[in-house]
Amino acid sequence: xxxxxxxxxxxxxxxxxxxxxxTYQTSGFYGxxxxxxxxGGAPTFLSYxxxxxxxxxxxxxxxxxxxxSYGYLLLQELQMKDSASYFCAVGDGGATNKLIFGxxxxxxxxx
Amino acid sequence: EPEVTQTPSHQVTQMGQEVILRCVPIxxxxxxxxxxxxxxxxxxxxxxxxxxxxxxxxxxxxxxxxVERPDGSNFTLKIRSTKLEDSAMYFCASSDADRFHxxxxxxxxxxxxT
Numbered sequence: 235x236x237x238x239x240x241x242x243x244x245x246x247x248x249x250x251x252x253x254x255x256x257t258y259q260t261s262g263f264y265g266x267x268x269x270x271x272x273x274g275g276a277p278t279f280l281s282y283x284x285x286x287x288x289x290x291x292x293x294x295x296x297x298x299x300x301x302x303s304y305g306y307l308l309l310q311e312l313q314m315k316d317s318a319s320y321f322c323a324v325g326d327g328g329a330t331n332k333l334i335f336g337x338x339x340x341x342x343x344x345x
Numbered sequence: 346e347p348e349v350t351q352t353p354s355h356q357v358t359q360m361g362q363e364v365i366l367r368c369v370p371i372x373x374x375x376x377x378x379x380x381x382x383x384x385x386x387x388x389x390x391x392x393x394x395x396x397x398x399x400x401x402x403x404x405x406x407x408x409x410x411x412v413e414r415p416d417g418s419n420f421t422l423k424i425r426s427t428k429l430e431d432s433a434m435y436f437c438a439s440s441d442a443d444r445f446h447x448x449x450x451x452x453x454x455x456x457x458x459t
Contacts, residue, residue: 269437274434276349276450277388303354321388329446330376330393330400337387 236260238322238336245342246312254307254339256322264327266298266305271319271338280320281307309341317343347371349451351437357457358427359453366454367377368437377420378438379412394420409440427455427458 238258246252256266265284269277283289283298283305295330310317322336350369359365370377374393379391392402399428415448416454420439426433434455 264412267446269450274382274384274453276436276452279447321390322436323392325446328401330378330395332378332390332393332401333380333388333448334390335380335388 236324236326236334237303237326238334240320240322240336240339242337243340243342245344247344248312248314250312251308251310251342254309254310254341256305256307256323256336258305258322258324258336260324260326260334262324262328263300264325264331266296267323267325267333268294268296268307269323269335271321273318277321280307292339302332312343314343314345317341346450347449347451349437353437353452353454355455357459360429360458361426364456365426366424366428366435366437368422368451369418370391370439371434371439371441371449372418372439374441376400376438376440376442376445377414379422380436380438380450381431382436382453383432391422393433412438415433416456424456427456429458430451432456432458434444 268280269280271277281296298305323333325331348435352367382388393400411423434453436453437451440448
C-alpha cells in the first residue's frame with residue numbers, strides 16, 4: 235500500500251522553531267510537497283523537494299532524504315497565523331502526477 | 346493572482362439524489378483534479394483529467410462519479426446517486442505542465458448528504 239505518516243499534533247510557542255516530520259512509502263515518487271490548510275479551507279502549496287537536501291522559502295524550509303523515505307517541514311519564527319494543519323504529499327509520477335497526501339499534522343501556536 | 350474557484354460552497358442533498366459540483370481551474374493550466382476530504386481526515390485523490398479525458402482515477406471514483414469539461418473553462422464532478430458516505434469536502438485542483446508538483450486548490454464544496 236501507499237502511506238505517508240506524520241505526527242497528528244504539534245504545539246509550539248510564538249517565535250519558536252518547529253519541525254514536522256513525514257515518512258513515506260509509495261510505489262511511485264515525483265518529489266515531496268508540503269501544503270498548509272486552515273480550518274478545512276483550501277490546501278495551499280508551501281514547498282517542494284525533488285532532490286535530497288534543504289529547500290528554503292522565507293520562514294519555511296523543507297528537507298528530503300530519498301534513501302530514508304523521509305522529509306520534514308521546518309517553520310521558523312512561528313506566528314499565531316501559522317496555526318493550521320500541514321500535510322506532506324508525494325507526487326506519484328504518473329501521467330498527471332496525482333498527489334498522495336499524508337495524515338496531516340495539526341500545529342497549534344501558543345502565545 | 347489567478348485562483349481556482351468552486352461552486353457551490355455548500356451543498357445539502359438527500360440520499361439518492363444527483364449533485365454536480367463545479368470548478369473553474371486556472372486558465373492556462375492543463376491538468377485538473379478532484380480530491381475529497383472527509384471531516385478530520387486526509388485529502389484523498391479521486392480523479393485526474395488531461396486533454397479532455399480521464400487520465401487516472403482512484404478506487405473511490407466508481408460508476409456513480411463522472412467528470413466533464415463542458416467548455417473551455419468549467420470542470421465538473423457529478424455524483425449520480427449520493428450516499429451518506431459521500432458527505433465530505435470536495436476540492437478541485439489544477440496545475441500546469443511545467444510545475445506538475447504545484448497544484449492549486451479551490452476553496453472546496455462541502456457536500457452534506459442526509
